Amino acid sequence: MHRRRWAILGVLMLSLLIVVLDNSILNVAVKTISMPAPTGLGATQSEIEWAINSYTLVFAGLLFTAGLVGDRIGRKKILLGGLVVFGIGSALAAESGSPGELIAYRALMALGAAFVMPATLAVLMNVFEREEQPKAIGIWAGGVGLAIAIGPITGGALLDHFWWGSVFLINVPIVILAVALMVWLVPDSRDPKPGRVDPVGVVLSVIGLVLLVYGIIKGGELADFTDPTVLATVAAGLAVLVAFVLFEKRSDHPSLDVTYFKNKVFSAAMSAIALVFFALMGVTFFGVFYTQSVRGYSPLESGLLMLPLAVAQMIFAPRARLVVDRFGNRATTTAGLILIAATLAVFATFEADTPIWLLELVFFLMGTGMAHIMTPTSVVIMQALPREKAGSASALSNTFRQVGGALGIAVLGSVLSAAYRSGIEDKLGPVPAGLRDTAAGSIEATLGVAARLGPQGKALVGPANDAFLHAMHVTALCGTGVALLGALVVALFLPGRPPADQQGEREQELIAAAD
Known part of the structure; x- marks a missing residue:
């Protein structure tokens, strides 16, 4: 039994907190990020969906492999490496100059997060004796609930006083503190008989999910789920996922035991x-x-x-x-x-x-x-x-x-986008022809264009709200x-x-x- 086990649990919960907190913090920031620069990045609704899903898909795709790598080369090393990558990704995300950069840096954050989450539980199981493990696991799981609760409030408080990037930059000092405490307190451990890593399965699962989600989001963006590009991308994603399942069935060391x-x-x-x-x-x-x-x-x-x-x-x-x-x-x-x-x-x-x-x-x-x-x-x-x-x-x-969760954002977000576009398009008469496609993208895009048009744009606010409410009703029923x-x-x-x-x-x- 490790004499500093409860202090170690505190460090593990701090590491877990920022990984889970990040997604719930982002939830309240999506409107701000979708506003035109300099307030936000002027992200479209589909770009916002990708900013959330690039994190979720990479995180989910690497979770199994990250656990096996930690078992093989040492959980402390993996925890430290994961936190450093997460911290670097957070700093870069805070300084993103475009929605594309934010999507890429969120994926980098997820790469770090995927190695943190399974390693925290593995270290916990190693430092606590059998009779104390259920209590420790209960406290560890409570940290996830706490993060979900305080994330939106923390994000809202930051956005009320600072710029949108503060919701990512807040991670950096916490990462530095967690790394310092981990170097000092946490012992290293590894599995004497680690499982084999399945890189082919990981690649197939991530590619399949990304293609599937891309097709769904593209369908919402175009307000046409029968578009040939949309159908081809969704079909390709499903085909790759079928190949993933077939490969896993035949593998002697599958990342997913089907x-x-x-x-x-x-x-x-x-x-x-x-x-x-x-x-x-x-x-x-x-x-x-x-x-x-x-x-x-x-x-x-x-x-x-x-x-x-x-x-x-x-x-x-x-x-x-x-x-x-x-x-x-x-x-x-x-x-x-x-x-x-x-x-x-x-x-x-x-x-x-x-x-x-x-x-x-x-x-x-x-x-x-x-x-x-x-x-x-x-x-x-x-x-x-x-x-x-x-x-x-x-x-x-x-x-x-x-x-x-990723599919929920992709599917319901795409339904929202398509329903909103169909509801607002015939109300965009006052908008210059070159801006109409942009203005139809989301309620924030419409309100952004309306603000640029001055008094003439005020007539768009009511129709934008009505179109959004109709789209929300359709999405909620789905x-x-x-x-x-x-x-x-x-x-x-x-x-x-x-x-x-x-x-x-x-x-x-x-x-x-x-x-």
Whole structure:
């Protein structure tokens, strides 16, 4: 037992905090970044989607490999290297001169983050004895919830006082502190029998996902999902992902063991995780434009408005096991997804003057639904596979969460973009012909062009708000359909409440898997 283990846990949580914090901080900054220079970068909606997804896709694609590399060459070395790369990427992102640069530097940040996250858990397991591991893991997981809660507020406070790049530059001093503490406190460790790295699988998975997401985002940008370029890119992405699955099935050291998915219960639980993050990331993406562009709230106020979502997760996630014990995994998860679907359906009724308490209630209920999905699905995943597979099952659920979120932003963001463009195009008569295509790109683009036109442009503000609200309603209903699909999948395939004599046995299996 390491005598400084609790101090080491603090350093690991600091490292984890900035990696998770970065995405939730960015959520409130997307409107500012989409504003014309010098306030923002003048990023289009598709460029904003890529700024989020370039991070998510690289992070998800490298998560498994990063864990294996850490096992092989040493977790401390990987943690230090990952933090340094993340810090350099953050500094470069803060000074980006164009949306393209921001997208590239976000991908570099993700490269560092992918090596930090699995290494923190591996070091934790090494410095804590078996009996203290569940408590330490609980505190570690609580750090993720804390980051989700404080990210939008931190981002909003920075944007109220500094320029948009401050949401990335804030990472640099934290990285320097974490690196210094890690050099001093954290012992190195490695796996005596590390797994083999699967570079071909990693490359195929990342290329396939990038092509798929690119095609979806391009379809929204063009407001035409039947465009030959869009169809060809999506088809190419799907073909590469099929090749990835076939390669993994034949590999003796796959980065993704596809045989896990022969288990219907495991597949259903993974689907639920992916679909809930699909809906959540999509709604936070358009929710920021609703609160800031339509309702006129500042970035800090917008961040505070999202606080009920995080608070509900922090209240209910630790207690969701009690609901599962009483009603079973199937009923709890199905109810959680139906609640998510209901909140998205309510979003489809919001107007510019909807009482703000109703938005707060919707966010709270959404967080409640998420808490009652994530806990039972985590239980199911751990119980569906042999105990020795607990580590890879956990990494896989994290990967599916990231990919589900990326696809949520791509698909729902593209629906929002296409619906907005079709709603605003015939209202752009006062706009010079050369600016009409730009003005139709997003509500921020329309408002930016309107500001440049002076008094003549004021007539565009009302139609822009109306077009956005219509697009948000369409997007929210699409998210509702996705959540209901998830509810149907888990209702059909997740196990119900086990007989009383199996309950204690399953509890012991779960505790052992968490160990």
